Amino acid sequence: KNEVEQSPQNLTAQEGEFITINCSYSVGISALHWLQQHPGGGIVSLFMLSSGKKKHGRLIATINIQEKHSSLHITASHPRDSAVYICTIQGAQKLVFGQGTRLTINP
Amino acid sequence: DSGVTQTPKHLITATGQRVTLRCSPRSGDLSVYWYQQSLDQGLQFLIQYYNGEERAKGNILERFSAQQFPDLHSELNLSSLELGDSALYFCASSMGLDGGELFFGEGSRLTVL
Numbered sequence: 196k197n198e199v200e201q202s203p204q205n206l207t208a209q210e211g212e213f214i215t216i217n218c219s220y221s222v223g224i225s226a227l228h229w230l231q232q233h234p235g236g237g238i239v240s241l242f243m244l245s246s247g248k249k250k251h252g253r254l255i256a257t258i259n260i261q262e263k264h265s266s267l268h269i270t271a272s273h274p275r276d277s278a279v280y281i282c283t284i285q286g287a288q289k290l291v292f293g294q295g296t297r298l299t300i301n302p
Numbered sequence: 303d304s305g306v307t308q309t310p311k312h313l314i315t316a317t318g319q320r321v322t323l324r325c326s327p328r329s330g331d332l333s334v335y336w337y338q339q340s341l342d343q344g345l346q347f348l349i350q351y352y353n354g355e356e357r358a359k360g361n362i363l364e365r366f367s368a369q370q371f372p373d374l375h376s377e378l379n380l381s382s383l384e385l386g387d388s389a390l391y392f393c394a395s396s397m398g399l400d401g402g403e404l405f406f407g408e409g410s411r412l413t414v415l
Contacts, residue, residue: 236390289350290347
């Protein structure tokens, strides 16, 4: 079993919909990162979380350390949000990546 | 612009050859991480350096090696290349040893023919 599991693997939605991507992990961590990778390949770090909730524009990320679970929400989704979203856990000086969620937002 | 520079952006070489990928971290960041992303796999952590010292190893093959120099730039050396080594190789940097925001380079796309 992978140390990091993301769901769903693929998600297609209409512009304007509220999007939720989930991440569960099975080991102790010092931080959890949400990354965004666009079709061109570049990776951008969206959030780093060690507790609670963070918001940046239309993006919200939450983490529950006790339940070992994090969610990434996108409000008022837009076609430019189409990308692969990757949950990454950091602990014991190494990073473990989820398999990613491919999000497609149709106009 | 993340502040992390990777060169070369693209590299095509033949099986059996050796290549070196270079990463300059964001100014002030002491940690450098290397990752591999193959077509059929997600991101795989290879190795981390912190202030010149190797700190963590992931799924790095024995044919691969890395180092971080006193000016904090890092190089990933890939030798005896195989077709399966074709991938995107990313580096990222962060300020601290364990934790801290990650800043990614644009990646080096290696094609082994």
